Amino acid sequence: MGTLREALATGAPVTTQAPWPRVVVDAAGWSALGEALAEGALGLSGLWGEAEAVHAALFDEPAAEFAVATLACPEGRFPSLGRRHAAAIRPERAIRDLVGLVAQAAPDDRPWLDHGRWPVRAPLGRKLPPGPAAPYAFLPAEGEGLHRMAVGPVHAGIIEPGHFRFAVNGETVVRLETRLGYTHKGIEALMQGATIEHAACLAGRVSGDSTVAYALAFARAAEAALGVAVPERAHWLRALMAELERLANHLGDIGAICNDAGFALMLTHCAILRERVLRTADACFGHRLMRDLVVPGGVALDLAAPAGVHDLCAEIGRQFPRLVALYEGTASLQDRTCGTGVVAPGLARRFAAGGYIGRASGRDFDARRRPGYPPYDQLRFEVPVFENGDVDARVWVRIREVEQSLSLLQQILLAMPGGPVRVPLPLRGGEGVALVEGFRGDILVWLSLDEAGRVRRCHLRDPSWFQWPLVEAAIEGNIVADFPLCNKSFNCSYSGHDL
Numbered sequence: 001m002g003t004l005r006e007a008l009a010t011g012a013p014v015t016t017q018a019p020w021p022r023v024v025v026d027a028a029g030w031s032a033l034g035e036a037l038a039e040g041a042l043g044l045s046g047l048w049g050e051a052e053a054v055h056a057a058l059f060d061e062p063a064a065e066f067a068v069a070t071l072a073c074p075e076g077r078f079p080s081l082g083r084r085h086a087a088a089i090r091p092e093r094a095i096r097d098l099v100g101l102v103a104q105a106a107p108d109d110r111p112w113l114d115h116g117r118w119p120v121r122a123p124l125g126r127k128l129p130p131g132p133a134a135p136y137a138f139l140p141a142e143g144e145g146l147h148r149m150a151v152g153p154v155h156a157g158i159i160e161p162g163h164f165r166f167a168v169n170g171e172t173v174v175r176l177e178t179r180l181g182y183t184h185k186g187i188e189a190l191m192q193g194a195t196i197e198h199a200a201c202l203a204g205r206v207s208g209d210s211t212v213a214y215a216l217a218f219a220r221a222a223e224a225a226l227g228v229a230v231p232e233r234a235h236w237l238r239a240l241m242a243e244l245e246r247l248a249n250h251l252g253d254i255g256a257i258c259n260d261a262g263f264a265l266m267l268t269h270c271a272i273l274r275e276r277v278l279r280t281a282d283a284c285f286g287h288r289l290m291r292d293l294v295v296p297g298g299v300a301l302d303l304a305a306p307a308g309v310h311d312l313c314a315e316i317g318r319q320f321p322r323l324v325a326l327y328e329g330t331a332s333l334q335d336r337t338c339g340t341g342v343v344a345p346g347l348a349r350r351f352a353a354g355g356y357i358g359r360a361s362g363r364d365f366d367a368r369r370r371p372g373y374p375p376y377d378q379l380r381f382e383v384p385v386f387e388n389g390d391v392d393a394r395v396w397v398r399i400r401e402v403e404q405s406l407s408l409l410q411q412i413l414l415a416m417p418g419g420p421v422r423v424p425l426p427l428r429g430g431e432g433v434a435l436v437e438g439f440r441g442d443i444l445v446w447l448s449l450d451e452a453g454r455v456r457r458c459h460l461r462d463p464s465w466f467q468w469p470l471v472e473a474a475i476e477g478n479i480v481a482d483f484p485l486c487n488k489s490f491n492c493s494y495s496g497h498d499l
Contacts (some may be wrong), residue, residue, distance in 0.1 A: 003060050003063050003065065004042055004058055004059065004060035004063065004065045004066075004067055005060075005063075005065060005067075007032065007033060007036055007041075007042065007058075008021070008023040008025065008029075008067055008069060010025070010029055011023035011024055011025040011026075011029055011069065012024045014070070014431070016429070016430055016431045017068065017225075017430075017431035017432065017433065018224040018225065018227070018430070018431070018432055018433075019224050019371075019432075019433070020057075020066045020067050020068055020371075020433050021067045021068070022055075022067065022068040022069075022070060022431065022433075023067060023068070023069055023070070024069075024070045024071070024072065025069050025070065025071055026071070027071065027078070027079055029069075029071075030054075030056075030069065030071045030078065030079055030081075031079045033056065033058065033069055033081070034079065034080070034081040034083065034084045034085060034088075035084060037058075037081060037084065037085035037087075037088070038084035038085050040349070040350070041060075042058050042059065042060055043058065043059045043060075043061055043352040044056065044057070044058060044081070044085060044087050044088055044352060044466075045057040045058065045059050045066070045352065045435065045442070045444055045461070046091070046444040046446065046459065046461040046465075047081065047088055047091035047092065047095070048091065048094075048095065048446070048459040048461070049073075049095035049098065049099040049101045049124075049125070050099060050124070050125070050457055051099055051100075051124070051125040051126065052072060052073050052074055052076075053070055053071065053072050053073055054070070054071050054073055054078045054095060054101055055068055055069070055070050055071075055446065055459075056068065056069045056081065056088075057433065057444055057446065057461075059352075061365065061370075064370045064371065066371055066433075066435070068433060068446065073101050076100060076101055076102060076126075077101065077102045077103070077104050078101060078102075078103060078104065079103070079104055079105070080092060080103035080104055080105050080106040080107070081103070082103060082106050082107055082108070083103075083105050083106060083107055085350075086350065086351070086469070087350065087351045087352065087466055087469070089106070089107060089108050090112055090465065090468075090469065091465060092106055093106075093108060093109070093110060093111065093112035093113075094112050094113050096109070096111070096112075096122075097111050097112055097113045097114035097121075097122070098113065098114075098122065098123065098124045098125065098188070099122055099124045099125030099126070100121065100122030100125040100126040100128060101125065110136065110137060111136075112180075112181060113180075113181040113184050113498060113499070114181070115133060115136075115181055115182075116130070116131065116132060116133025116134065117133060118130060123186065123189050124188060124189055124192070124457075136179060138165050138177050138179075139175065139177055141167030141174050141175040143169065143174065145169050145170070146167050146168065146169050146174060147167075147168060148165060148166065148167055148168075149165075149166040149168055149480070150163070150164070150165055150166075151163070151164040151165075151166070151483075152164055153179075153182050160182075160183055160494035160495055161182035161183060161494065162178060162179070162180050162182065162494050163178065163179040163180075163182075164176060164177075164178055164179075164483070165177045165178075165179070166480065166483075168480055171479040171480055171481070172477065172478070172479060173475050173476055173477065173478055173479070173480060173483070174476065175472075175476065176471070176472045176475045176476065176483075177472060178468055178471065178472060180468065180494060180497055180498055181498050182494070182498065183494050183495045183498040184498045184499065185495070185498070185499065186499075187202055187203075187205070187206055187460065187499045188457075188458060188459060188460070188499055190202055191203075191455045191457075191458045192455060192456070192457065192458075193454055193455065194454060194455045195453070195454060195455075196222050196296050196425060196449070196453060196454075196455070197295070197296075199218065199455045199458060200215060200218050200219065200222070200292075200295055200296055201292055203215055203217070203218035203445070203458075203460060204218075204291050204292055204294075205291075206460055206462065206495065206496050206499065207462060207493040207495045207496030208289065208291075208495070209245075209249055209289075209439070209493070210245070210249075210438045210439065210440065210443065210462075210493070210496065211245075211289050211290065211291045211292075212238075212241045212242050212244075212245040212289075212290050212293070212294055213242060213245065213436055213437070213438030213439070213443050214438070214443060214445075214460065214496075215291075215292070215293070215294035215295070216238055216242060216294045216434075216436045217434045217435070217436035217438075217443045217444070217445040217460070218296070218434075218445050218447070218458075218460070219238075219294055219295060219296045219297070219434075220373060220432070220434035220436065220445075221432040221433055221434040221445040221446065221447040221458075222296035222425070222432060222447055222449075223296060223297070223432065224430075224432030224433065224434060225429075225430035225431050225432030225447055225448075225449050226296075226425055226426055226428065226430055226432070226449070226453075227430070228296070228297060228423060228425060228426070229423070230297065230298050230423065231298055231419055231420045231421055231422065231423060232374075232375075232417045232419060233302075233416065233417050233418060233419045233420065233421050234297075234298035234299050234420075234421045234422060235374040235375045236375050236412055236415070236416040236417065237299045237302070237303060237416070237421060238294050238299060239375050239376065239379070239408070239412055240284075240303065240309070240409065240412045240413075240416075241281075241285065241290045241293060241294060241299075242436075242437075242438075243405045243408045243409050243412070244277060244280070244281050244284075244290065244309075244409070245281075245289075245290065245438075245439060246401065246405050246438075246439040247277050247316075247402060247405045247406070247409075248274050248277040248278055248281070249439040250398040250399075250401055250402050250405070250439060251270045251271075251273045251274040251277065251316075251402060252270065252271065252274045253398055253488070253489075253491050254266065254270050254323075254327075254395060254398050254399065254402075255267035255268070255269065255270025255271055255274070256270075256488050256491075257337070257391065257394075257395055257485065257488050257489050258270075258327065258333060260484045260485045260488045261333055261336035261337060261485055262332075262333075262336070263330065263332075263333045265326070266323060266326065266327060266333075269319070269323055270323065273315075273316055273319060273320065276312060276315060276316070277312060277316075280305075280308045280309060280311075280312045283304065283305045283308045284303055284304050284305050284306070284308055284309060285301055285303070285304065286301060286304070295422070296425055297422050297423045297424065297425050298420070298421045298422030298423060299421050299422060300422070301421075302421050303416075306413055309409055309413055310410070310413065312409075313406050313409050313410055316402075316406060317406055320402060320403075320406075324399055327395065327399075334392070336391075336482075336485060337390065337391040337392040337395060337485070337489075338388075338390060338391075338392045339388075339390050339392075340390055340391045340392075340478060340482050340485060340486065341390055341391045341474040341475060341478060341482065341485070341486035341489060342388070342389045342390045342474060343357065343360070343361045343389040343470050343473060343474050344361065344389060344473075345361045345362035345363070345387065345389060347361070347470060347473055348361035348362065348363045348389065348470070349362075349363055351466045351467075351469060351470060352365075352466055353441070353463075353466050353467055353470055354367075354437075354440070354441025354442040354463045354466070354467075355437075355438070355439070355440045355441025355442070355463055355467075356394050356397040356398055356401070356440075356441075357394065357440075357441065357467050357470060357490060358441065359383065359384060359385045359386065359397045360386050360388070360389055360390075360393035360394040360396070360397045361386075361387070361388075361389035361393070362385060362386070362387045362389070363385075364383060364385045365442070366383045366437055367435045367436055367437040367442040367443075368381075368437045369383065371435055373434075373436070375412070375415075378415070379408055379411050379412070379415075380407070380411065381404045381407065381408055382400075382404060384396070384397050384400035384401060384404070385397075391485055391486060391489040394489045394490070395489065425453070426453070427452060427453030428449070428451065428453055429449050429450050429451040429452075429453070429456075430448075430449050431446075431447065431448045431449070432446075432447050433445065433446045433447070438463065440462070440463040440464065440467070440491070440492070440493065440496075441463030441467070442463060443460070443461065443462060443463060444459075444460070444461040445458065445459070445460050445461075446458070446459045460499065462493050462496030462497050463492075463493075463496075464492040464493045464494075464496055464497040465497060467490060467492050468490075468492050468497060470490070471486065471487060471490050471492065474486050474490070475487075
């Protein structure tokens with residue numbers, strides 16, 4: 001299999017989508033894409049369904065090419081990509097739950113998001129009558145001395161629900177299996193028929209810690225669908241918000257990881273700096289999380305207090321290096337993080353794991369560069385990449401990204417142009433797709449609008465879809481006591497995954 005363009009050459013192009021091409025393929029072409037995924041010639045960026053069609057967002061990383069492939073499914077089934085490419089397994093299970101399309105010869109046909117408690121099955125498709133809630137069949141683990149241990153879905157503390165089923169031999173984890181779907185909100189169903197403005201608000205609530213990134217991805221998809229050019233100043237304000245969000249979350253994660261390793265001092269200092277970021281965001285934009293500020297067509301508000309961002313960068317620039325030295329120089333902390341929870345580079349590439357998880361395992365991918373979007377093409381920044389793939393590497397990616405975000409914030413303030421911050425949107429149909437770099441990794445939004453400019457279908461893919469399976473791989477061979485540390489170093493989103 002050659003490039004992505006060659007792989008889709010026999011399909012029928014759809015002219016309504018921008019900026020990536022969309023091509024309708026037949027069943028043989030769809031299966032050929034599965035082979036290309038299995039061989040590593042292509043990567044999977046998203047997989048979702050409609051009532052009678054299934055879509056796959058694909059990319060050719062060396063060529064920096066992205067496209068969407070579509071297969072019509074009038075009989076309610078399609079050849080499984082998961083049969084040859086493991087990263088497609090959970091999205092295929094979700095497609096069956098949400099729209100009722102069945103992946104033929106799939107290696108795993110268990111439900112994923114549907115726990116048997118919805119008023120209808122396949123709510124985005126055929127709306128079938130509800131069925132009985134059958135017991136969930138966890139995968140077996142056999143061997144002398146093995147026993148099972150269940151954690152969740154309710155956890156101690158304020159944390160989203162997720163169930164973890166361990167098979168252990170003494171203290172060593174032999175297999176971990178996650179079960180999610182407890183925070184299913186029906187976001188994609190709520191979007192159907194919604195105005196762009198209302199759908200944008202819903203997008204910003206998919207995962208609360210990534211509200212700017214989700215709003216930006218949705219806005220860029222809407223603008224692509226409508227052919228709208230955003231004012232230059234709006235691009236720079238969006239980047240400012242995105243880097244503030246990235247900075248706050250990375251600071252919080254660094255402290256929380258150290259806390260799970262028994263080093264609460266780092267948690268305290270990082271929490272203070274994170275709070276400082278949130279207060280600066282509130283002073284600049286009127287909301288600590290900057291929710292509902294990135295909108296299709298631009299931004300809702302202009303920057304109110306640029307001096308506060310300068311002060312924030314100066315303060316963190318003074319204090320953060322001392323915390324990095326403390327992390328690096330504490331032997332007991334290093335003993336917990338180094339060599340723990342390793343994700344092999346090959347596995348990270350196979351799942352196209354983004355963000356600090358992929359970059360800690362040698363995968364040099366950042367959506368701000370590829371496919372890229374403004375104003376990052378005018379900014380100087382490095383993408384930190386490490387090879388060890390352990391908890392320590394994931395901490396170091398965050399550390400370096402904190403430093404890069406501080407630099408980006410100052411560059412943005414110095415170079416930000418003047419002018420308007422928002423343009424009106426036309427009411428017409430179209431399709432758009434966008435890939436945006438959130439703090440966890442790349443967020444995909446595919447949007448289809450009807451002729452009245454309302455949402456016909458929207459799919460939002462969180463980075464966690466391709467990261468949660470790697471949690472299971474990372475913990476194997478580690479002790480049970482290291483699971484909270486491994487899990488926090490991933491910090492996957494439950495809410496963003498469950499939609």
